[in-house]
Amino acid sequence: MAQHYLVCGTEDCKRNCQFYCNPCHQRLCERCRDEHQESPDTKDHEVVPYKQRKPQLPEEKCNLHPKRNVDILCKDCNVPLCAKCIFMKEHTGHQLDDLEEKYAEKVAFCRSEISKIQVYYLSTSQGLKKEIKEDVMEIKKIMDEIRNSIRAEADSLKELVDKVTSDKLEEANKIEETLLKTLNTQEKAYEDYTEYLEKLLRELHSYKSVANFKIVFSDDFENLKIQSIPETTQPVLPVFTAGQFCKDDVSKLLGSVNFPNTKPDNRRIKPMETASTQLKLTGKQTRRDVEKSDVKQTLSLSSSVTKVREYTVPGVDNVYHISLGKSDRVWASDNTGNLVHTDLKGNQLQKIKTSGTDGYHTVTQDGDLIYTDRKNKVINKIKQNNTITEFIKTGDWEPISIHSSHINGDILVGMKKGGEAKVTRYNKTGKEIQNIQRDNKGRELYRYPHYITENINGDICTSDFNKRAVVVVNKSGQHRFSYTGRGSEFWPLGICTDLLGHIVVCNGLYANNTPDIIDQDGQFLSLLLTPQQGIRPYGVCVDDENNLHVGQYNTNTVTVYKYLQ
Structure with a gap:
């Protein structure tokens, strides 16, 4: 038998319902949701995914005033009331709540x-x-x-x-x-x-x-x-x-x-x-973490790389950075500030214009997206209901790159101000807790930290284009090593880490157009792809199935590879 699906509550609209307006108690499809939020009368309404809807209060007549519905709760008496009941003597001075x-x-x-x-x-x-x-x-x-x-x-x-x-x-x-x-x-x-x-x-x-x-x-x-x-x-x-x-x-x-x-x-x-x-999701170990730990015991670098699939990101000219969300959803951006939310079938879910170019967005443990606004020196948050709020102000520093820790939810931000650069750590509520700028001899660690990530051991791994190095410090901010490639042509771009602690960094633009794989101590392991394969990698990330997503700077197509066995 065919299965019935929930339809949009807008008149004459028969599309699939995905969202819900709590104030209006109305089912909405994606198109009607957008129109609802653009309308002057309803733009301030709270629109959420349908599963997160608030239940509508059933129509219940007041026992004392049968022509009125109850819509108030007397907290002292713990009984539902209508608007007329609150003026009765027995409820005088009582605390009232929205029923x-x-x-x-x-x-x-x-x-x-x-x-x-x-x-x-x-x-x-x-x-x-x-x-x-x-x-x-x-x-x-x-x-x-x-x-x-x-x-x-x-x-x-x-x-x-x-x-x-x-x-x-x-x-x-x-x-x-x-x-x-x-x-x-x-x-x-x-x-x-x-x-x-x-x-x-x-x-x-x-x-x-x-x-x-x-x-x-x-x-x-x-x-x-x-x-x-x-x-x-x-x-x-x-x-x-x-x-x-x-x-x-x-x-x-x-x-x-x-x-x-x-x-x-x-x-x-x-x-x-x-x-x-x-x-x-919390900072504690989840069942998925346990499963990952079990998988980790059997994984290793494969001798060959297998192409798994490809998907296209609509609305961008190229793919400079990728952030993977929940339920096979992807955030991808190009070098002109286009930030697009899409699924792996290429269906665009949301698109906004930003001032970012490189690794300027990341998905938090709660499933929200946070991104840097270099122009206004703030970090914004996009909740899963697509609302955008200002999250962190960075003062005089211009936020360039950002990463949300999978270990404890901390937020790592690469910043610059004039000729200076640093990495700042915030906790998940946005409180500044650490600044990393120089090594133990007082020398600058960074010049242009345009991509940033965290390894499984807590190391902070930063792709610094102007230093032409991957700069790695431990979680206390102590410099561990800098990886400068295997030859004279090393221009580090997108960076990510995997379940085994490997660091994957794109070496491109003017160089060999290859992702390098190094271990967590900075030793080169292998080239993931060769220039002969025609891939010009720029942004990379690893999904929950240990596949590598590779975005390119000459196309809006993302290619997914299996490189662990």
Whole structure:
């Protein structure tokens, strides 16, 4: 059957709905969203992606004034009111809230609790249940080994040990039965807990319904809490102690099955904070970080480079810099200040005019884009709802390049003022916390830091065109090394790092038109591409699949390569 999709709420518009105007409670497609924000009457309205919409307050008639709808919440009485109710004596002096805002908070709470259950409680309990099944298999394996050991000794003693062998096997069977009984009980506990969570999920989903509007303000709802995951213990595995052959003590000869003197460990339940990082990006390790760590163990530089795909960035003349966002979205810019948001199919999502030319934009941990405005000496932020705000003022310094740390969310900015240059570190809220300008002998580190990035070890890697070097300092600002290429023609352009700590820098413009790969200590490893391949690289970045995106300065086509194996 064909699946119905949500359509735009604008009259006579049948396009797919992607956005939502919270003040108007109207569904919007991308085109109608743009018209809505350009209209003088609605340009200040809050327009968000549809999934981030605020729920519309259902029409509920006031009990005391049936011709009016409730739209106010008395905080002291915790009851919905209409505008006429607030003048009643029993609510005089009480604190009042916008009912629609409070209702949105309640629904948001439901969504949050649903996410916790789906991401943490269900997955964790199911993981523990899987662990129990693995323990069952391990118990069976250990007990098989023990039974084989018992039989091996029994065979060497022939008929004399047959009776004792039977007794020992029975003892082993009883131990296995006891262990499996315990594990079955634990498994049943998690099955019951899973049923409870699924019931709670259905209940929370029901609270989002308009029909249950009043329930979300009840005491039962306020006291709603998720029960903790049951604690269970891992089984202590029995071991077999071999005996000594002796006709007088058959029982001792065949050994015994017993438990080591070890206290059983509680099954490891990951803390809620770990799961919370899967709901939103923070400076802590996420599941993707864990997956990357696992992948890192098996990755290495490939002996050959494979072209994966190409995509075109509309609205730019060339691709000087690339910032990868979420959901296969890309920000790309050229040398004339055009900054374009696009997907990998070449569909333009947004375009703005800036004063930047080189590595002047980056995507933050929250998924927002920040970019430098050299002309006005500020750093701007573009939120995911496409609103642009001023984020950081840089004073007398002209911001050139920028990078948002994947480690802790800090913001690194390459700047210049007259004949001076420096790198400044801000925290994710925009507070200045570090300035890096000279080495420990007082010599200038930078002249024109037009691209900047951070390596996995915290090193700050800067492509400095005027010094014709990649300047690398540690996270404390101490100079580690400068890479100046392998010959006289080294003009560093776009720069990025990968999961293995490799530094990829474009050597182009007047030179060999190749991306150089060096390790995190500055040693040259290889040329990623050769001039014969016809690529003129300028901007580079690595995606989550460890592919390298290469933008060029003679075309608006970006080529994607796989260079790790």
